[in-house]
Structure formats: structure tokens, C-alpha cells
Amino acid sequence: MITGGKVLAAPADSSELLCLDAADGERLWSQPRGNGLYLAAVLEDRALIVEQEGLRAVRLSDGQTLWHRGMRGTFPTGRGVRTGSIYHLPTGSPRVQRLANDQTRTSLTGEILSISMETGRTLSSSPTADGLPLGNLAVSGQRLISQRLDSLIALDVLHSVESRLNQALATQPQDREALADRARLALHQGRTADGLRDLRAAAGDQPDAATQTLLVNQVLEQLRSGELAVRDVEGMLGNMKLSAENRFRLNRNQIEALQSSGQYEESFRVLMTLARNRSLLTNALTVPGQRENVVLDATSWASSELKSAYHMAAANAESSAAKVMDQQIIAEWQKSNVEIQRSWLERFGWHATANERRLQLAGQLDPTRDFLEIEQLLSTVAAAASSEPVLAFQSETALMRHWLETGHQRTVAAQLNSFRDRWKDQPQSDGRTIEALIEGWRSRLPDDRADTEWSLA
Amino acid sequence: MWRQSPALDGMTLQLTPSGWLTRNGLNQPRTLLPVAVLESSAVPGGVHPDVTSATSQGHVLALCTGAGLMVLDISGAEPRILWTRQLAEHDGRLFKVPSYRNLGSQFIRTSDRQPIGAMDFMTSRFLVFREGRSLVVADLRTGRTVWQLFEDLSDSVIAGDEHHVTAVSEENGTRILEIETGRQVAQHGWNSRDLLGTAGSDPILLLRDQATQRLTRIHALTGQPVWNELLSREVILQFVNYRWMALMDPDGRLKILDVDSGRAVVDAAIEKEPSLIRMHIHETADSFVVLSGTALQDQNTILRPVRNYARNVAQNPIDSWAYGFSKQSGERLWARKLPRQYVSESQARDLPVLVLACERFTNGGAVSPTRQEDSQLLALDTRTGQTVFETAIALPGFNWRIEGDSSKREIQLDYGNQSTTLIWPLKSR
Numbered sequence A: 001m002i003t004g005g006k007v008l009a010a011p012a013d014s015s016e017l018l019c020l021d022a023a024d025g026e027r028l029w030s031q032p033r034g035n036g037l038y039l040a041a042v043l044e045d046r047a048l049i050v051e052q053e054g055l056r057a058v059r060l061s062d063g064q065t066l067w068h069r070g071m072r073g074t075f076p077t078g079r080g081v082r083t084g085s086i087y088h089l090p091t092g093s094p095r096v097q098r099l100a101n102d103q104t105r106t107s108l109t110g111e112i113l114s115i116s117m118e119t120g121r122t123l124s125s126s127p128t129a130d131g132l133p134l135g136n137l138a139v140s141g142q143r144l145i146s147q148r149l150d151s152l153i154a155l156d157v158l159h160s161v162e163s164r165l166n167q168a169l170a171t172q173p174q175d176r177e178a179l180a181d182r183a184r185l186a187l188h189q190g191r192t193a194d195g196l197r198d199l200r201a202a203a204g205d206q207p208d209a210a211t212q213t214l215l216v217n218q219v220l221e222q223l224r225s226g227e228l229a230v231r232d233v234e235g236m237l238g239n240m241k242l243s244a245e246n247r248f249r250l251n252r253n254q255i256e257a258l259q260s261s262g263q264y265e266e267s268f269r270v271l272m273t274l275a276r277n278r279s280l281l282t283n284a285l286t287v288p289g290q291r292e293n294v295v296l297d298a299t300s301w302a303s304s305e306l307k308s309a310y311h312m313a314a315a316n317a318e319s320s321a322a323k324v325m326d327q328q329i330i331a332e333w334q335k336s337n338v339e340i341q342r343s344w345l346e347r348f349g350w351h352a353t354a355n356e357r358r359l360q361l362a363g364q365l366d367p368t369r370d371f372l373e374i375e376q377l378l379s380t381v382a383a384a385a386s387s388e389p390v391l392a393f394q395s396e397t398a399l400m401r402h403w404l405e406t407g408h409q410r411t412v413a414a415q416l417n418s419f420r421d422r423w424k425d426q427p428q429s430d431g432r433t434i435e436a437l438i439e440g441w442r443s444r445l446p447d448d449r450a451d452t453e454w455s456l457a
Numbered sequence B: 001m002w003r004q005s006p007a008l009d010g011m012t013l014q015l016t017p018s019g020w021l022t023r024n025g026l027n028q029p030r031t032l033l034p035v036a037v038l039e040s041s042a043v044p045g046g047v048h049p050d051v052t053s054a055t056s057q058g059h060v061l062a063l064c065t066g067a068g069l070m071v072l073d074i075s076g077a078e079p080r081i082l083w084t085r086q087l088a089e090h091d092g093r094l095f096k097v098p099s100y101r102n103l104g105s106q107f108i109r110t111s112d113r114q115p116i117g118a119m120d121f122m123t124s125r126f127l128v129f130r131e132g133r134s135l136v137v138a139d140l141r142t143g144r145t146v147w148q149l150f151e152d153l154s155d156s157v158i159a160g161d162e163h164h165v166t167a168v169s170e171e172n173g174t175r176i177l178e179i180e181t182g183r184q185v186a187q188h189g190w191n192s193r194d195l196l197g198t199a200g201s202d203p204i205l206l207l208r209d210q211a212t213q214r215l216t217r218i219h220a221l222t223g224q225p226v227w228n229e230l231l232s233r234e235v236i237l238q239f240v241n242y243r244w245m246a247l248m249d250p251d252g253r254l255k256i257l258d259v260d261s262g263r264a265v266v267d268a269a270i271e272k273e274p275s276l277i278r279m280h281i282h283e284t285a286d287s288f289v290v291l292s293g294t295a296l297q298d299q300n301t302i303l304r305p306v307r308n309y310a311r312n313v314a315q316n317p318i319d320s321w322a323y324g325f326s327k328q329s330g331e332r333l334w335a336r337k338l339p340r341q342y343v344s345e346s347q348a349r350d351l352p353v354l355v356l357a358c359e360r361f362t363n364g365g366a367v368s369p370t371r372q373e374d375s376q377l378l379a380l381d382t383r384t385g386q387t388v389f390e391t392a393i394a395l396p397g398f399n400w401r402i403e404g405d406s407s408k409r410e411i412q413l414d415y416g417n418q419s420t421t422l423i424w425p426l427k428s429r
Helices: A158-171 A176-188 A192-203 A209-225 A230-237 A244-260 A264-276 A278-283 A298-316 A319-331 A338-348 A354-364 A371-382 A389-405 A409-423 A434-442 B035-040
Strands: A006-009 A016-021 A027-032 A036-043 A046-051 A054-059 A065-070 A081-083 A086-098 A104-116 A122-127 A137-140 A143-147 A152-155 A286-288 A294-297 B012-016 B019-023 B029-034 B053-057 B060-064 B068-073 B080-086 B094-097 B107-110 B115-122 B126-131 B134-139 B145-149 B157-160 B164-169 B173-178 B184-188 B195-199 B202-208 B212-218 B225-232 B236-240 B244-249 B253-258 B264-269 B276-283 B287-294 B301-305 B315-318 B321-326 B332-337 B341-344 B353-362 B371-381 B387-393 B400-405 B410-415 B418-423
Touching: A006 A036, A036 A081, A036 A086, A081 A137, A086 A137, A104 A176, A122 A176, A122 A209, A158 A176, A176 A192, A176 A209, A192 A209, A209 A230, A209 A244, A244 A264, A244 A298, A264 A278, A264 A298, A264 A319, A278 A298, A294 A298, A298 A319, A298 A338, A338 A354, A354 A371, A354 A389, A371 A389, A389 A409, A389 A434, A409 A434, B053 B115, B060 B115, B068 B126, B115 B157, B126 B157, B134 B164, B157 B195, B164 B202, B195 B236, B225 B244, B236 B276, B244 B276, B244 B287, B253 B321, B276 B315, B287 B315, B301 B315, B301 B341, B353 B400, B353 B410, B387 B410, B387 B418
Parallel strands: none
Antiparallel strands: A006 A016, A016 A027, A036 A046, A046 A054, A054 A065, A081 A086, A086 A104, A104 A122, A137 A143, A143 A152, A286 A294, A294 B145, B012 B019, B019 B029, B053 B060, B060 B068, B068 B080, B094 B107, B107 B115, B115 B126, B126 B134, B134 B145, B157 B164, B164 B173, B173 B184, B195 B202, B202 B212, B212 B225, B236 B244, B244 B253, B253 B264, B276 B287, B287 B321, B301 B353, B315 B341, B321 B332, B341 B353, B353 B371, B371 B387, B400 B410, B410 B418
16 A cells, blocks of 8 residues: 555565555564454555454554454454545454254354544444345445455445435434434444434334344443443433343443453442343353453353452452352352252352352252263362362262162272272261272172173283 | 263274264174164264264263264163254365374364364363364253354364363464363463373473473463473384373383373383384283384385274384383383284274284385285284284285173184184183
8 A cells, every 4th residue: 555655565475564665665664463464444644454353553654553443253354445534344243043952053244344443433333234244345436345255246325325314204203214224324424423313213212123232332332432431321221121132242341341440349249130130141142252253152251250250359358248249159049949050050160169069959950860960060079179079079979879879880880999099098977988888889789700801900 | 080981981983884883992892873863863964984083071972973063971771862063064075184293183174175173072061172163162961052262273283171271283372271261361382393292281292402302291371391201302202092101212211101190100121222213002901012113124025004993093013022011010011022014003902912914015126016925914912912813814905803702701803704713811822
């Protein structure tokens, strides 16, 4: 790219972005390109670089980064185009769908992202009409053309779409669909105030899914840019009824904001509220993880964040704070409800009392119907022999009994020697020796001498 | 800690026209999944016999059928399918791409190099595999995706344990991810060229300088050595059953280390072999059988391996010494010279017999064509090293198979269209 007497180059065989003097080819500066994919556009004093997981603007005079914008779980699917100070980038987001049989299917959802080259702010993102990702974009007259692997697509002229929407709204000012479309256009063009006004009017109290998501995206963007405070979010959304997924996205953003400002106890409180609402975690299928390109199950995310907030809060606060959090966590466990116990372990499987509870749950399950689940629970506790030897011993003996009671005598027989080696020094509560315990089990096994006949012993 | 059902301990898996068989340590077959079940379950992506693999934990068995996964509960009399998943759509043949030093699982691609995936490892709660280029951690019992990392990991070695996933590649070095969330918790500079194996999530590295090489197990999180072993440059190494590291010095020393602790369970003098280039180790319940191969050539005779029942199993040429070592005491039990032969990596673990088999050809050089001589088969008693059966037959190659029946105290050895029965206790010839 040549601009203002400078040549910007990102050679394919180099890991650097180079800025050369157009007059004599002298290198003015160079910057490591990192995972930059391509040099996208130049606007006045800045160049835009599209990376695998974000966008970066660098100053033309010295190559310094002006802003960097990560794209959470979204990837460029082609080259974009600049219109004025806005860069429009075709992107794809992996979306994991949970199918009826509890399996998942991953697909890529296509969007166009409009970014302000001045601030790095996402002005808007809109799904493509057919949901599929677009390829390289180009402007031809007033049309936007996109190249896909198997086709070329021409998108409608922007100003003719807007005049058509204006005509429709002149006769029907409450047409929510037209309001939402005009809002989308305004947002893509960087007219944020106009877009939000139309969007709120389109949303009402019960917005459709697309309008709601667009509005929540705008709220999240304003939270990110600091134009909106966490406490003002509810005010902006009013009494709007949000889907579980959008409610989850807002809560998640709130939690991240609290954690980044060191308010761990408060973030733990919000997380507990979120974790108590099991439908929120079930319906919100996936959320991007800490790395931009990890898609993480919502329950696993909540569990991980609870663990992190708990430990940070306990480290920062008085010991009474840890006690309060422990009480809250333990209060979620219900002795007689197996489903709640399973859910507790999904959310608090990291807690100091988790292994004790795994043992409790294993004891309440049906040995035949829940054979594998019991085996899993007890194996997990037994693996903690170095940190919780008493529980691990109890668990491994429970596992032996589980196998004996369900007809898996050969499994027990194969484990006797290693059980003896591991636990020969472990005192038992009833005073019996380990040998006596093992002999008791051995008496319930079939004669298996034939199976060991070949051994060297 | 207990890891798997005895039904799977020492097992090999075989796909036959009648269904999927497991073979136990005596090589006795047991039908795991009849063809009818395979067909009725609509195996995702079809079954591709050349690229199948299996892994197990407890009473859960996971089969990679090529382009799909099938996870089974094998605790009952009949296996029950817990879940299936297709790794990728494809049309065409599938291939396993050998990884550097054969580390980790082998990645499956189509003939035009499109990525299919790989089954990597299993813990008590998760199955870790690659779907296309991405990495997936799924709940073992339900198949629910816990997390998925969308990154090109097709050239990485993936390993791990109950807590972490280790991904090692040439470009990105060694990354340690939390198994429950995919969060990266550590990164180290060692790449796949340094990697010799893994112990759970800990990398085992071979670091070389001009004069020495250092074998070291690195703690996945801290990057600090768990144990170190300094070696001369000439020592050759072999990772055995993900548990032992064997080090053979041409100067006449053999060590077998337990990779958990770095402790030498065998540290013994052996014959000096200046031309040593390879070894083969067969582990039994109580001993290690160690065979060595040299770079010495016989210009007159060419050997080729013959197959046993197992598909796609490596066959190693050996031509020098063989030893037996006790696992318990580390003591040398026996030693003998062997003729040039091939040894298959698939042997019956609980049979006291090791089978070597090859075809022999006379090398006619550039003047006259190569001529088949015969096919040779040799069976050793793993407890004494003595020959218990030996034959040469004029057949252009043959398949062999061995199977034990402990109740009859018999071992049946089939080769070509012939067979012999070895009676316990074995007698040397």
C-alpha cells in the first residue's frame, strides 16, 4: 500500500510489517507482524492490520500500535472494505449446537463486522442473510460484492435500502422490522445515536431474537468502551425480557468487569446467582473462553470462574469472607436430591469438600443402572491419594465392593495386589488389617488359578 | 491406580468380517461388537479398518472407526453404545499420518490431505480427540462437548492426564491447557523435535549437545525437571508401553527406567555391540525381553517381514543378542544370540512365547534377479530364551497366529497352512 510518500508492505515470506520511504526505498520502521494476516486499509495517519484473532491499528509515522481489538471467538473469513473511516470485515463464528441426543454439532456463522478505524470500536455486526460466512468484499459503485468459494454475491445499495425503509416508516412509524433494519444500517455507518434510538423503538418490551441480540451487542460494546457503567445496564434495557443466552452474555460481561477491577467477592456473588439458575447454564450453550478461539460449555465456564473468584476473594479478604463463601456453596448441596447433587458437582467440583460429596453421591446411586457413574465418582476420589488419603482409601474400598456386588469379580481379582501395595500401611477404622480386608474379598472370588498359570512366579 | 477392566488389560483389537474382536493376553478372541450391532448403530463416517484404534478407561472403551468415534460401556454382558460422533465428512480413502518419532496418536487424513482427526487420550471423565484440525474435550459418558479449541493442531502431539492437556508442536512449542476449561496454564519453549514421549501431561525430552544427550521428564506446569538421566551420544532409546524408557549403550549397558520416578528397574551389563542401531522390547507381566539390531549387512540375503493377524503393526529387524530381565529384581535371567529375523510389535502379552518370522531372499545383485529362498519362523520361551519351535518352509510368505488355552495347557501356533501345538511346560528344541 502506498500512502503519503510511504510504502507499507507485509511480505508473505517475512514475519514483519515494513514501512519504506517511497522515494528511495529506505526502511523507515518495521514491526513484528505477530499473527497478522494482512494489511487491510490505510486512513490518514494509520494502517489497519487484520490478525487471526483481532484487528490492530498502527501509526504510520513510527509503527506504534494505536489500538488493538480482539475478536472473541470470531475469525476473518476474507478481506474487507473501507468506507470512510469504517472498515467492514467478513467474519465467521464457530457455533456449537447441542442436538437432541446430547451430541453437539459445530458450524460457522457468517457476519459482517463494522469497525471504526479511529477508535477500534465495533459499530455493528450483522449476520449474513443466509447465515453463511462471506469471502472477500469489494465495493462496486454503490454495491457491495462478496466472493465465496462457489459464488459471487451482490448486496443491495445502502442508500436505496435506507430510502425504502424511510418510506415504510413514514406510513407505519411503529413497524418494528423496518426500525430494526434502519437501526442496523445506521450502526454499520457509524451513526450510533440514530441506530440506538431506532433499536430501542424496535425492541419494545419483548424484542425478537435478532433485535435483542443487536441491542445487547451495543450494550456490551458501550460497556467495553467505558461509555456505559455496569450499574446502568438495566436502565438502558428497561423491562425488556431477554433470552437466557443474552442474559447470560450480560452477566458474563458484568462478572469480567468486576474481576478486572478486583471486586472478587462481588463477582463471586453474581456468579452464584448465575450458577443457581440452571436453565441459564443449560440454555446458554457455549461461551468463548479466556483464549479467543476456545468455545467452552457454559457450565464448565461458570465452574471455572467460581473457582477463580473464590480463590482470589479468599486470598484478598479476611478469613470470614472464605467462611461465608463456603457456607453459600455448601448450602447448595441437598442430601436427598441426586439431580441437585450432580449439578452441584458440575459447578463446585473444585471445592475442598467435593470428594467427600462424590463419595456421598456414589452411595445414593443405583449400582446397576448407574454403574459407570459410580465407577467414575469413586475413581476420581481414589486418584486423590496423595492429598486426601483417608477419602481415597474409603473410595477405593467402596469401588471394590461396587464391583463385587455387580458381578465384576475379575476386576477385583486383578486389583488385589496393587490395592495391597498402595494401602498396606493404612489403618482401618474397625481395627482390621488390610490383609483381612483383602482375604474377605478374595473369598468371594471364583478360583482363578487357571488364568495365572502362565505367569513366571 | 486402577485404570481399566481386566477384559481390556493386554488386549488387542481386531476388525474381522464377523465384527470387532478383542484378543486377551493369551490371544483368545472374544466378540466385542458383532457386525449386526456395528451396522445397526450406523457407525459415523463408516468403518475404515486401516485406521482404526481403541483406548479405554475403566469399563468405557472408545473406538476410532476412521472418520468417527464410538464410545461403549463394556461393563455388562453385551457392550452398550454410549455415544457416537463423526469427526469429519469425507469421500475417499483415509490414511494415518506418521507423527515425528511416532509420538502420540496418529492423525488421520484423506488421500488429498484433508484433515479428519485423531483419538488422543481418555481420562476417568473425558475423551480428548481432534475433530478436523480442532481439539475437543468431551464428557466421557455423554459425549457432551466441554470445550473445543479452534486452532490448527493437526501437526501437534497431544497427551495428558486427569488435569491437563499437553499440546506440543514444532511452531508453538509446548502448551499446557487445563482439561476442564481449555485455559492455557503454562507454555514452554521445547518443541516436538525435543520430545521423546510423555508421562501423563509431563513431556519427556531428549536434549542434545555435542558430546552428551540428556533425558529428562519435565513438570508440565513448572517446567522444572522431575528427573534427569545423562547419556552418551551413542545410547539408543525406546519408549515402552508409555511406562518405561529403555536405554541401550553400544558399550555394553542396558537401563530400563520407570518414567514415573526415573528409577532404573534394570541397570545391567550386556554384550558390547559397536554397530548397534535399534532394539525391540517385549514386556510380559514379570519380565522384559530385549532384542538388539545392528547395522551389519549380509550382502547375500535379504529379509522381509511376514504378517501375523494384526494389521498395520510395525515389524522390527533384529540380528544380534536377546536377553530376559526380571522386572522385580532387574536381574538378567538369560541371554542368547539370535539369527537375523523380524519381530512384530503385536505379540500375546500373557503367553510365555515370543514369535519371530521372516521371508528370506537371495540377493542376486544387478546380474541375476532376487530369488525367494524360504520363510522362517522361530518361537522363544520368554522365561528362558530357549527355542521352543523353529521351522523353515518353502512358501512365498505366510501369516502366523498364536493362541493359548490355559485350561488345556496348550499353545497353538498356526503358520501358512500348517500348525503346531506347544504343551506347557514348554520344552526346548
